Amino acid sequence: MSQAKAALRAQAKEVRSHLSQNEITAYSSSIKQRLLGLLNGFETVMVYVSKAPEVETNDLILELNRRGVKVVVPIIERETHSLRLSYLPDPGVLVPSTFNVPEPIGHEIPARPEEVEAVIIPMLAFDAEGNRLGYGAGYYDRFLCRYPRPKKIGIAFSCQQMESIPADDYDVKMDFIVTEKGIIQCK
Numbered sequence: 001m002s003q004a005k006a007a008l009r010a011q012a013k014e015v016r017s018h019l020s021q022n023e024i025t026a027y028s029s030s031i032k033q034r035l036l037g038l039l040n041g042f043e044t045v046m047v048y049v050s051k052a053p054e055v056e057t058n059d060l061i062l063e064l065n066r067r068g069v070k071v072v073v074p075i076i077e078r079e080t081h082s083l084r085l086s087y088l089p090d091p092g093v094l095v096p097s098t099f100n101v102p103e104p105i106g107h108e109i110p111a112r113p114e115e116v117e118a119v120i121i122p123m124l125a126f127d128a129e130g131n132r133l134g135y136g137a138g139y140y141d142r143f144l145c146r147y148p149r150p151k152k153i154g155i156a157f158s159c160q161q162m163e164s165i166p167a168d169d170y171d172v173k174m175d176f177i178v179t180e181k182g183i184i185q186c187k
Helices: 002-017 021-038 058-066 139-146
Strands: 044-047 070-077 082-087 118-122 151-155 176-179 182-185
Touching: 021 058, 021 151, 021 176, 021 182, 044 058, 058 070, 070 139, 082 139, 118 139
Parallel strands: 044 070, 044 118, 118 151, 151 176
Antiparallel strands: 070 082, 176 182
């Protein structure tokens, strides 16, 4: 199964690499608008901090903060293969860290996973059933297995959708997937 997933990851990265920066910016803006509607009423939302060429989340984080939503971001702990959480009232404190992901290193405000009501998750590929492919390290799957309560919302560009993503027992399905073309409510 891991070889099939590796091939799909490579295919998804290739497809995504053909998007121009203008397309990424425009599609990310559309995804942000759809997400803001979906997140209406949530008080604490975990959002990944994007790096190129992912769906951009910086404007989403700023808008959620502006609306009074408590934004939580993950910090990658390589040694334990886990995520620790920090509130992010000021995205200006983010610095490139593990895997070059922006994190609030040195400015952490610890957050409790139990308080998170929704999680915005990056995806390399996805299918309409809610299966996702991440980068392969399993950080989000381990986190979501341990804390299954939050709504799981994957975001990606529509070109990253595949017919079917193979799923292992430990893979966590999304509740919703948001692209620039719409919102998929998963089964």
